Amino acid sequence: MATTTLQNHIGGSLRNAHGTGTLDLIDPATEEVYGRIPLSDAHDLDAAYAAAVSAFPIWRERTPAERQLALFRIADAMASRAEEFADLESQDTGKPRATLVADEIEQSIDQLRFFAGAARSLEGRAAGEYAAGHTSYVRREPIGVIGQVTPWNYPLNMAVWKIAPALAAGNTVVLKPAESTPLSTLLLAEIVAEHTPAGTLNVVLGGRETGAALVAHPVPQMVAITGSVRAGMAVAASAASDLKRVHLELGGKAPAVVFDDASIQKAVDAIVTAAFFNAGQDCTAATRVIAHSSVHDEVVRALVARTKTHARTGAPHEDGVLFGPLSSAAQLAQVQGFIDRLPAHATIETGGRRQGEKGYFFEPTIISGMRQDDEAVQNEIFGPVLTVQSFDTDDEALTMANGVRYALAASIFTRDHTRAMRFTRDLDFGCVWVNTHIPFVSDMPHGGFKHSGYGKDLSQYGFDDYTRVKHVMTALD
Ligand code: NAD
Numbered sequence: 001m002a003t004t005t006l007q008n009h010i011g012g013s014l015r016n017a018h019g020t021g022t023l024d025l026i027d028p029a030t031e032e033v034y035g036r037i038p039l040s041d042a043h044d045l046d047a048a049y050a051a052a053v054s055a056f057p058i059w060r061e062r063t064p065a066e067r068q069l070a071l072f073r074i075a076d077a078m079a080s081r082a083e084e085f086a087d088l089e090s091q092d093t094g095k096p097r098a099t100l101v102a103d104e105i106e107q108s109i110d111q112l113r114f115f116a117g118a119a120r121s122l123e124g125r126a127a128g129e130y131a132a133g134h135t136s137y138v139r140r141e142p143i144g145v146i147g148q149v150t151p152w153n154y155p156l157n158m159a160v161w162k163i164a165p166a167l168a169a170g171n172t173v174v175l176k177p178a179e180s181t182p183l184s185t186l187l188l189a190e191i192v193a194e195h196t197p198a199g200t201l202n203v204v205l206g207g208r209e210t211g212a213a214l215v216a217h218p219v220p221q222m223v224a225i226t227g228s229v230r231a232g233m234a235v236a237a238s239a240a241s242d243l244k245r246v247h248l249e250l251g252g253k254a255p256a257v258v259f260d261d262a263s264i265q266k267a268v269d270a271i272v273t274a275a276f277f278n279a280g281q282d283c284t285a286a287t288r289v290i291a292h293s294s295v296h297d298e299v300v301r302a303l304v305a306r307t308k309t310h311a312r313t314g315a316p317h318e319d320g321v322l323f324g325p326l327s328s329a330a331q332l333a334q335v336q337g338f339i340d341r342l343p344a345h346a347t348i349e350t351g352g353r354r355q356g357e358k359g360y361f362f363e364p365t366i367i368s369g370m371r372q373d374d375e376a377v378q379n380e381i382f383g384p385v386l387t388v389q390s391f392d393t394d395d396e397a398l399t400m401a402n403g404v405r406y407a408l409a410a411s412i413f414t415r416d417h418t419r420a421m422r423f424t425r426d427l428d429f430g431c432v433w434v435n436t437h438i439p440f441v442s443d444m445p446h447g448g449f450k451h452s453g454y455g456k457d458l459s460q461y462g463f464d465d466y467t468r469v470k471h472v473m474t475a476l477d
Helices: 042-061 064-080 082-093 097-118 155-168 183-195 208-216 229-240 264-280 296-310 329-340 394-402 417-426 459-465
Strands: 008-010 013-015 022-026 033-038 128-131 134-142 145-149 172-176 201-203 222-226 245-249 254-258 286-292 347-350 365-368 385-391 409-413 431-434 467-475
Touching: 008 042, 008 183, 042 145, 042 172, 042 201, 042 208, 064 082, 064 097, 064 155, 064 183, 082 097, 082 155, 082 183, 097 155, 097 459, 145 155, 145 208, 155 172, 155 183, 155 222, 155 459, 172 208, 183 201, 208 222, 208 229, 222 229, 229 245, 254 264, 254 394, 264 286, 264 296, 264 385, 264 409, 286 296, 286 394, 296 347, 296 365, 296 385, 329 385, 385 394, 394 417, 409 417, 417 431, 459 467
Parallel strands: 145 172, 145 222, 172 201, 222 245, 254 286, 254 409, 286 385, 365 385, 409 431
Antiparallel strands: 008 013, 008 201, 022 033, 128 134, 134 467, 347 365
């Protein structure tokens, strides 16, 4: 692998990229180069979009039952090649290999199966005579060709979140995976090509410039990205110039509010896993504990104790590891930068340093004494770093929780039902958990408000986002 440059998957087969530049793939656990991707250019995107345009009328004509069957077969193939997917994903990301199938591959399989079902349950108003002498009905149609861009934190999951609803609804796709994590998406493309018309899914490799060109291309009717706020804003601005539909999932800064009536141990157990899983490189990760002043010290002590016993980082093939290295040198530098710039009033309770000298490992880190306007409270660190703040009143807790530009996910820990109901209403986030943090299901929507973007992934809402609604009205005489 060390000397080969990966190929794009266009029109049902692998093709050398026309773009001549390349980018090394660097193993985040060892810092060794293990491959190269091409930096695809406008010719590559023209070819991929041409393939998607040719495939669209064929794929759209398939009945929902036929599309469902194709997605089931793709899910079955993923299940039978789960270990292979896990090997590729672990190579690209450094995730713990032993738990990868259960933690991530099985979710992708379930999501494919969910959207296979969604293909057969199109929603709309009943046909009827809404004006005298006229029958109206609604057609729910695919949008057309979709351009999609995925990130490096959950490469396969994010590809499936994007591809499955789009294909289920009858669209065709050109997708660019993140530059550092292409392998699982290429295997997915190979499998999809075995069960769909050539060109239904096309995968083009490259970096930000390729992504920007994919979005700016005149063919797609809609563009979808999961990534940074910066990238999302660039995509929305580009798409505005020719009014493409936009679907954005741009990260978060999830609060976990712990009230004095909560079961502190249960809250802490949930928060530690949710903070450090995937090295905190998760847009729904618990990042900000907001604890009632009467339990604050107990919460900090319990968080530190639980972190020391349950949040070990280590190499992909080590036993008993919760999370692997950060994804890249840039990500390590970003996390270290936040720690280096901590204000004097902050206390590092545990962690705070790179672990080892090779690989982008960072210790699980808990910082107390934080204030609302500290940058580590306001900005996405996207690393294994948890901050803790203290509050006295419910209103104060709400103001702190909502007081960031992100609005993807939040959690509260309380046994008081009325308080829980009030907070689920008043927390300004796309997902609110009560007495848990981070689980999600294929059947329920995932997506944020404010700078976390707009549009839903997963669920029937995610499916609907990849359809358009047409009203047909017929005079009866
Ligand atoms: P990024 O947003 O630059 O990369 C994500 C994907 O978008 C990649 O495939 C990239 O090539 C592509 N991309 C970047 N700019 C683009 C543009 N203008 N047009 C089209 N595609 C573009 O993310 P990053 O710089 O690698 O990471 C920086 C930060 O982004 C992270 O620290 C984290 O805060 C955030 N992030 C969030 C998520 C998430 O799940 N929401 C995922 C990855 C990164």
